[in-house]
Amino acid sequence: DWLLIQNDRLENYFQTLEQHYQQQAERNFPGKQWDEVVVMMVKRDVLFLLARLVGPVVLLVMGFIVLLGEELLGQYYPDFLSSSLWLSITLPLLFIIPAVLWGLYHYFDWRNDDFIVTTKRVIHIERMLFYGEQRDEVPLTRIQDVTVKTLDWIELFFDYHDLIIKTAGAGTLYMKGIPQAEKMRETIFDLRRKAKERVSAADLAAKRHKIARRINLESVLEKPAMSVAEAEAHIKPITPIRQPKWSAMGYFIPRIQEIDYDENGSTQITWRKHPFLLISTVLPLLILTIILFWLTLAALVGIFPFSTANGWLGLIFGLLAAGALGTTLTRYDGWRRDLYIVTDRRIIDIEGTPFRLRGEKRREGTFDNIQNITYNIPNFFHKLLNMGDVIIETAGTQATFTFEQVYNPSGVQEEIFNRMVAFQQKEREKQRDATTEELVEMLAEYHHLLQKSQPPAN
Numbered sequence: 001d002w003l004l005i006q007n008d009r010l011e012n013y014f015q016t017l018e019q020h021y022q023q024q025a026e027r028n029f030p031g032k033q034w035d036e037v038v039v040m041m042v043k044r045d046v047l048f049l050l051a052r053l054v055g056p057v058v059l060l061v062m063g064f065i066v067l068l069g070e071e072l073l074g075q076y077y078p079d080f081l082s083s084s085l086w087l088s089i090t091l092p093l094l095f096i097i098p099a100v101l102w103g104l105y106h107y108f109d110w111r112n113d114d115f116i117v118t119t120k121r122v123i124h125i126e127r128m129l130f131y132g133e134q135r136d137e138v139p140l141t142r143i144q145d146v147t148v149k150t151l152d153w154i155e156l157f158f159d160y161h162d163l164i165i166k167t168a169g170a171g172t173l174y175m176k177g178i179p180q181a182e183k184m185r186e187t188i189f190d191l192r193r194k195a196k197e198r199v200s201a202a203d204l205a206a207k208r209h210k211i212a213r214r215i216n217l218e219s220v221l222e223k224p225a226m227s228v229a230e231a232e233a234h235i236k237p238i239t240p241i242r243q244p245k246w247s248a249m250g251y252f253i254p255r256i257q258e259i260d261y262d263e264n265g266s267t268q269i270t271w272r273k274h275p276f277l278l279i280s281t282v283l284p285l286l287i288l289t290i291i292l293f294w295l296t297l298a299a300l301v302g303i304f305p306f307s308t309a310n311g312w313l314g315l316i317f318g319l320l321a322a323g324a325l326g327t328t329l330t331r332y333d334g335w336r337r338d339l340y341i342v343t344d345r346r347i348i349d350i351e352g353t354p355f356r357l358r359g360e361k362r363r364e365g366t367f368d369n370i371q372n373i374t375y376n377i378p379n380f381f382h383k384l385l386n387m388g389d390v391i392i393e394t395a396g397t398q399a400t401f402t403f404e405q406v407y408n409p410s411g412v413q414e415e416i417f418n419r420m421v422a423f424q425q426k427e428r429e430k431q432r433d434a435t436t437e438e439l440v441e442m443l444a445e446y447h448h449l450l451q452k453s454q455p456p457a458n
Contacts, residue, residue, distance in 0.1 A: 031414035040117040045160035048177030049110040056103035063095030133377040266344040274387040285328040292321035330354040367423035375409040
């Protein structure tokens with residue numbers, strides 16, 4: 001209060017600063033975590049758009065040239081234009097309409113891409129208009145180098161550049177046409193430094209509390225904010241749904257997502273491929289099965305489309321109907337047995353066969369080997385169905401895990417990322433606590449030896 005009384009303008013400054021931080025905290029994007037704050041969110045520079053409008057502008061100019069040529073031609077040959085009015089109108093539109101549509105496509109394609117820097121990661125969301133969507137992201141702690149690349153003097157003069165982010169094990173992230181790229185680079189380095197400082201502060205606070213607890217001085221210490229943040233850094237609770245291991249009703253309900261407990265008592269989520277794949281595979285066979293069963297009944301009873309009963313014909317249709325039903329069940333069971341499972345510690349990819357007649361292929365990986373998690377929606381049709389692939393890149397010799405053609409790939413990617421962050425946090429705390437425990441034991445032994453070395457009091 002004393003500081004505000006000395007200078008009235010400081011109050012407005014602090015209010016403006018508070019509003020700025022509040023607006024940053026409220027900025028949202030798909031997959032944002034509860035404790036994540038957006039520091040920068042930019043689009044590509046407008047000059048990046050103008051460079052792509054050269055083709056539409058040339059086409060538009062050609063349309064106006066044709067229109068001007070018709071106007072000049074009309075002054076010398078008015079009868080020709082009056083007799084070919086539809087041609088004089090259509091010819092310029094053949095250039096103007098495609099030019100406008102082409103330009104609008106580039107504009108909206110430029111507007112819908114996002115480059116985001118948060119307190120935890122760097123994200124690039126590339127949305128291809130009428131085509132698909134791809135998302136790449138890199139945790140701040142894995143970033144090794146950020147390079148600003150300038151291709152020509154125009155980019156240098158207008159201050160927009162390409163940003164190349166090299167990471168430890170997660171590949172290279174390319175961000176083209178970024179305005180104020182130098183500022184973004186410095187922001188990334190600053191946030192990476194602060195992230196490491198937060199980790200160091202949390203480790204120091206945990207060690208201090210462990211030592212204080214050992215010497216019975218924990219009551220004099222305040223609970224640090226970092227410990228509170230760590231305690232709250234957990235996966236959002238979800239309620240598992242217990243399903244019978246085998247029931248006819250449960251078997252024939254096609255679930256694309258199931259939540260249950262694993263053998264360790266932690267929650268696990270199971271995804272299957274998009275239901276469109278099931279429908280496109282099973283529905284034609286199911287319709288054929290219904291038709292064949294009707295023909296079987298019609299042939300045995302003598303109703304439409306048969307005028308009299310025919311047992312042999314009914315037997316033939318019955319066998320065909322049974323075969324079609326068996327094929328339908330085989331394909332449905334094959335869809336059910338292709339599973340993508342995520343627990344609190346592992347990712348599991350199960351490639352099954354119908355009724356396990358040819359066994360199954362099972363691959364597992366742990367979160368400590370995951371380097372990067374992205375998703376890809378390849379085209380407009382997949383985007384319309386919200387169907388795509390989730391790619392999980394791992395370290396070492398393990399192959400990449402791909403959750404193929406799942407429903408809501410952005411939601412699947414977000415769930416896996418949240419569990420990976422929680423797992424890595426717990427593992428880091430476990431290693432820190434083990435090291436701290438050794439230190440505490442050494443200090444206790446030192447204290448014990450120090451007491452023994454002191455002469456007894458008279």
